[in-house]
Amino acid sequence: MPTKLNMKANEDFKKFRAADMSAHINKDRQLNATVPKDETTAEPKMTVLEPENVIDINAGKAIRHSKNISIYFMFNGHEWEAHEVLGVPAGAPLPVVTEMYQSLILNSDPSTFEFYELAHQAILKRWKDRRG
DSSP states (O other): OOOOOOOHHHHHHHHHHHHHHHHHHHHHHHHHHHSSSSSGGGGGOOOOOOOOOOOOTTOOOOOOOOOOOOOEEEEEEEEHHHHHTTOTTTTOOOHHHHHHHHHHHHHGGGGHHHHHHHHHHHHHHHHHHHOO
């Protein structure tokens, strides 16, 4: 059975909607009233500066090229870095390298002596070549 339409509900909704819209309009008017409309609040203009004098900090200095401090040697068909084998940082001083080499020889298996010896000899050879 069909129901009767509530025609009054439609009128109530229109009244509610009108009251809601007027509240929003009043709120917008209040917000706009608080913002000053004078020209001093316009966007600031960008200031263009003159280019600065660029000073080359490297002018007059000789360019230093990087040194290759890695020392490689061949053992058992493979290429090894001597400092890594001995467990010292690349470019370590010769006394540190020799001390670590002697420590490895004392505490390692005799089958590894040749490996450590070749690493130490490669570093010594590089030091002798640099010294003259």
